[in-house]
Amino acid sequence: MVMEIRLGDVVALRKPHPCGSYEWRVVRLGADIGIRCLKCDHRVLLPRSEFERRVKKFISRGEPAPTPGWGATAP
Numbered sequence: 001m002v003m004e005i006r007l008g009d010v011v012a013l014r015k016p017h018p019c020g021s022y023e024w025r026v027v028r029l030g031a032d033i034g035i036r037c038l039k040c041d042h043r044v045l046l047p048r049s050e051f052e053r054r055v056k057k058f059i060s061r062g063e064p065a066p067t068p069g070w071g072a073t074a075p
């Protein structure tokens with residue numbers, strides 16, 4: 001199953017950042033997933049597979065990406 005990752009998602013990772021926070025926000029999507037530590041603002045890029053391994057759970061979800069042809073009005 002492919003994990004659906006959205007911009008703005010807040011996730012808890014399995015291991016804490018050195019600053020002590022488990023919570024990160026998704027700030028970039030692509031071949032690599034960019035996440036930012038909610039506590040210290042540190043940014044890291046992880047390959048999607050690595051990101052999926054490290055995520056423990058989603059804390060809150062971002063907006064779903066508009067999918068063309070699914071009722072979204074194109075600009």
Ligand SMILES: [Zn+2]
Nearest residue numbers: 017019037040
């Ligand atoms: Zn941190």
